[in-house]
Amino acid sequence: MTKQPNFLFIITDQHRADHLGCYGNRLVRTPNIDRIAEGGTRWDRFYVANPICMPNRASIMTGRMCSVHGARHNGIPLSKDHTTFVELLRDAGYNTGLIGKSHLQSFTGLPATKKFEAKEGASAPSQHLRDAYKNNRHSPDYDLEVAPRWDTPLAERLKGDFYGFGHVEVCADHGDQASGDYLLWAREQHPDFDGLTGPGNALPSNRIDAPQAWRTAVPEELYSTSWVAERSESWLTQHAEQDAPFFLQMSFPDPHHPFTPPGRYWDMYDPADVSLPASFGKGDLPPIKAMRDAMKKGTDPRDNQNPFVVTENEARAIIALTYGMITMIDDAIGRVLARLEALGLANNTVVIFTSDHGDYMGDHGLMLKLLLHFQGIIRVPFIWKDPAASADGKVEMGLGSSIDIAATILARAGITPFNGIQGRDLLTTEPPEAIIVEEDSQRTMTGFERPQRVRTVVTDRYRMSLREDEGWNELYDLKRDPEEVVNLFDDRSSKDARHALTEAMLRRMIELQDRAPLPAYRA
Template identity: 70%
Template sequence: MKKQPNFLFIMTDQHRADHLGCYGNKIVKTPNIDKVAATGTRWDRFYVANPICMPNRASIMTGRMSSLHGSRHNGIPLSHDHTTFVELLREAGYSTALIGKSHLQSFTGLPATNAYTPNEKLHTPPTPLRDAFKNNRHGSEYDLEDTTKWERPLAERIDDNFYGFEHVEVATDHGDHAGGDYLLWAKQQHPDFESLVGKENALPFEGMEAPQAWRTAVPEALYSTNWIAQQSEQWLADQTKTDKPFFLKMSFPDPHHPFNPPGKYWDMYDPADMELPASFGKGELPPLVAMREAMENGTDPRDNQSPFAVTADETRNILALTYGLITMVDDAIGRVLEQLETLGVADNTIVIFTSDHGDYMGDHGLMLKLLMHYQGLIKVPFIWSDPTQSADQPLCSELASSIDIASTILARAGVQAYNGIQGRDLFNSEPPLAAIVEEDSQRTMTGFDKPQRVRTVVTERYRMSLRQGEDWHELYDLENDPDEMNNLFDDPDSQSVKHELMETMVRQMIELQDRAPLPAYRA
């Protein structure tokens, strides 16, 4: 029987595709990720199923759209009733491990933004009947990633099974605010670790002023990126003492904001070398105008998870700091790749690299994510390097989605997928007519008067986004307008294209309707 391959599945967080050397960036240093790309296949049209952390991470785990697995936005955990591809790998004999960021459950401990509101004029049903789902994911089994309750390691609070992972060491949150198992470790190394964390304890700095940016006092050796690499190296060393194939998900919280790379990575890049996006400050869509005005009059706090407008100097500073975070992650990846070589398993280990979503990073003068489906947000890197197979297709321009990851890994492992999986095996199937991106926001943000529901369709040439309850929508010709500055939705000469895209979107959404569960009886 042919030996099953090992998998090293690397994820970053809020990482644009064009913020890697192998994707054409001439400034950021990512030699280790570039090396993986040079020995495998790199997709340049790989789209998220949802541009938010929890929903897209759940889509990667299940191979299903967020409208099906139900984790529509942050704050809704992935239900244990949904099968993950990792569970199938484990059942097939794989050792499975998750080291780093999980975010399949909420970690803030903050109250929900949306709640069931009793109507005093009507009879109010009891709590168990207030949701369409009786198992509405509100029990203690969905509080496992809550940082406010993290008094002992996650591994001690589960039965060796966390969505299919038998080994778990989790880092929650981002930057020097990271918590979870990582924070327990950091406090063991430095009992007064809290004195190093946060803007209030930051080291003095000049020239990098920007929202959510400070020079962290946490040293490189105690930063979460280093911990993830260290723990991954150790787990691999322990795992190779067995004869079982392995699947390791190594998931970094960076380069997500706050922007505080530690040590030498803080000033590794000069803001003066950063180029502003071609679309910087351009665009007259209602939220763009509103966010620019809020920045100018000081009414937007710019210190939370919502998108906000930035100045040119702030953009250059944030880009420089983000590149520092990315290079630190790349250095950590290099250590783990070297460990595979040292342990003698590199020649049978498939290395996969991707991110959960992108970031505006100055596109149209915006920062962060949510609501506006520009390419920098919905298009992410995806790299697959299989040392046992020749890389006869170094660049793939077929449309692909994060829901395809599960199917592709299962197929390569020789494991049959479950009924209802929506993604395709990227190496043995035809590309779809279009990629669909879903987003359901849970709160009102600058430029909007209500939470948004957005559906986007991306084809070989176009991107169209429709919004519930709004009188404006978007349509861009990506071939002639790659920076998405000319909205054609109401253009008289583009109506036939719009109608074709409407039909394509409907057809693709029908294709993505659920085929689970299987029937119990023949009709």
């Protein structure tokens, strides 16, 4: 019997595809990630199932769309009633580990903005009947990642595994505000670690003037990126002599905002060398106009998770800092890949690299994410390097989705997927006509009067996004307008394209209707 392969699954956070050297970026230095691509296959058109952290991470774990697994937006954890591909690996004898960001459960502890509301003049149902799901994931079992309550390691609070991971060391939050098991470790290393974090403790030589950016006093060796690498090396060393194959998810919380690369990574890139996106300052969608007005009036705080408009100098500064965070991650990946080699594991380890979603990073003058499905948000890197089938830098142009990751890993491990998995094996099946991106919001944001529900279809040539209860939608010809500046949705000459896309969207959404559970009987 052929020995099952090991897997090293590397995932970054809020990292758009074109912020890597192997995806054409000429400034950011990512030699280690580039080498993975040089020895494997890089997907050029790989898209998220949802451009938000929790929903897309849940889709990666289950191989299912958010409308099916139910984690529709941040604040809804992945139900333990839903099967993950990691559980199947563990069931098949794999040692499974997670080092770094999980975000399969909420970690802020902040109250939800959407709650049950009884109708005036009508009686309210009992508490357990106020949701379509009686198990609505509000129990203590789904509070395991809440950062303010994280006073003991997650592993000590678990009963069994964590969504299939037999070993967990988790980092919540981002930048030098990272918490969780990482923060417990950092406090052990430095008795006054909390006095190094946050803008109030920033180093005085801060040459950057941009929202959510400060020069952290946290040294490189105590920063979360270094911790993820160190703990991953340790886990690999412990499993090197074991007969069982392994699956290790090495999950970095960067390059997500706040923008706080430590040490030499802070000024590794000069903002003056950064080129702005071609779409910077362009576009006339209603929310973009509203965000521009908010910046001029000073009414947008620009210090939270919501998207906001930036000046040219701010955009260049933030992109430069993001490049620093990415290069630090690349250096950390280099360390772990070197350890794989030293341990004699590289020849039987499939290395996978992706991100959970992208960032505007100056597209149309915007920063962060949410609600507008430009390519910088929904297109992410996906690289697969298999030592048993070297592809020597192959570039795959077919459409791929985050829901395909689970099916591809299971196929390579020789494990039959569970009923209801919606993704495909990227290595042996043909790409679909279209992919779907879903997004629901829980709160209102600048430029939007109500929480949004958006559905996007992407084909070889077009991207169309339809919104619930808005007077505008989007349609872009990606071949003629790759920067997505000219919205063709109401253009009469694009009527045929719009109709064809609508049909393709419906066909794909029908295909993605749930096929679980299995029937118990014929009738």
